[in-house]
Amino acid sequence: MSFSITEPSNRQKWIAGVLVIAYALITLMPLAWIIATGFKTPADAIAYPPKVIFEPSVEGYVNLFTSRSRVTPEDLAALPPPETFYDEIVRQYDMVITGPSKYGERFLNSIIIGFGSTFLSVFLGTIAAYAFSRFKVPLKDDLLFFILSTRMMPPIAVAIPIFLMYRQLGLSDTHLGMILLYTAVNLSLSVWLLKGFIDEIPIEYEEAALIDGYTRFQAFYKVVLPQAATGIASTAIFCLIFAWNEYAFAVLLTSGTAQTAPPFIPTIIGAGGKDWPAVAAGATLFLVPIMVFTILLRKHLLRGITFGAVRK
């Protein structure tokens, strides 16, 4: 189908441009605030009225990555001169660095659990969606409805049973446990999204590949998968965003070994006064992987959003 659309007038373009910029400013405000706070000193961070222009400092980042303890001025004076810039910063507050903080570990946990569950959700989702799309599955509609229904209540509603089950199974505070949990939550989204994408790929391509001498599985990965790349990429982004940002289950089920960054970041506040710059620094860095991932896949994502609107 084609619609004839008249070229928007210059005035319309201006209005649209202004609206888009205004909306972008509103949504980017908190982000800008977080990033800025990460580079303030603790004093600047709580200054009132808020400081828009300030002298940047990496104190927040130093505090984020280190554990420190307070020493008496006499002890401080007795120490050899600071060797690094971060030693110097910390000593201004009568403190010394005692070692690295847990942030790095927690961040790594987020990466392992986030990407692990995303991979698993998309992998299982793709093969399930392919089967639902192409084969006669007994009770297909009921199964699909059942899969969807797992998302009809907020996942946190089953937090207590899952907590108890995980304790029994020894999955509490394990990477595997968190990967399985996030995969279970994401799988319904993944199956439904991907089924839509695979349904749009005409079956003739696979039939052509079968006739061209390939097996069903070879046809799947040589012909269907490359064409589903768009759908797979957008599904992966949705799955990663959920797993990456998930807070409630992470608080409930992890405390040490497998703790992810979201429950960890707030705990930074408690360690030695309200250290807002360190919290903001932690939040800023936490945004980076998902931004990189989305930028890497943005070409697919854009095509994914407009999927079906454009005739191939």
Add this chain to the structure above:
Amino acid sequence: MADVMLQNVFKSFGATAALQDVSLTIPDGAFVVLLGPTGAGKTTILRMVAGLDAPDKGSVHIGGQPMQGYTPAQRNVAMVFQQYSLYPHLTVRENMEFPLKSPLLNTPRAEIDRKVAEVAQTLQIAHKLDNKATALSGGEMQRVSIGRALVRNPSVYLMDEPLSSLDAKLRADLRVEMKSIQANLGATFLYVTHDQIEAMTMATHVGVLDKGRLVQFGTPREIYEQPVSIYAAGRLGQPHINILPADLFGPAPRGAAFIGLRPEQIKQGEGQDSIVKRVEHLGDQTRLHLSFQNHDLITVTEAHTLLKSGDIVKIQPHNAFFFSADGGRIV
């Protein structure tokens, strides 16, 4: 190359019977065209031979072997689809190489290059080989799709209206090209079309399908000159055969309900009067739309006729076909 045989094949999709008791033998090296309107079962026959669908009853044989349980790959057939023919994520070259690189054929690199270059030359797409498949016009896509079949040397080529999306000039060129490829290779072709010119010019045999039944099978000439029914007679001939009440021109054989007149079966200049309603000059021929006793009929006359509408022409049947009330031919 091999012969293909269908024996008493039945197939239905849900409540719709797609094929009913179809038996058909395609001799080795034959060019068989299946004719019939949409829904007659032409494509279903191709899919049965290819192994994309299995018959409900009956059997398919290729090269004398029963094909039941064989995958499309094991049958070694090449097929050109009517649409969605190219892999959109590959280039033209990769599309054409695709069957050669399959685990079935696993062709050496040099041989692939030679084959692709040769077929691309024939189909006039050599300059497009490194384009993305989606960056082609409809006609080019269909040529690549034909090329993907021609690079192979399968037991049978299956073609589902391969030329229908092309423009008239290209269609005429490729018609000749495909026929000569088939003749040179001695290949077996099973070819589906709506287009009677394709059927007449390319086929060694024509199969006429009506609602899932094979109603007539023979050479194009046999189908044209000895149709078994009104339906079969209507498949071939341009302009279309005229079907009129049997006794319109005089006494008819016993049981005849209709008389069938192709243009060459209408003798002009003798017989009874008809009125010229319209004259269509097509260049090489001229079509006359006549009215005879309140019945319309169309025939052909010489290109430079001076007849114009309102003129009177005498006409008379000559070796006409007669058909019974159910459409069957009375000989």
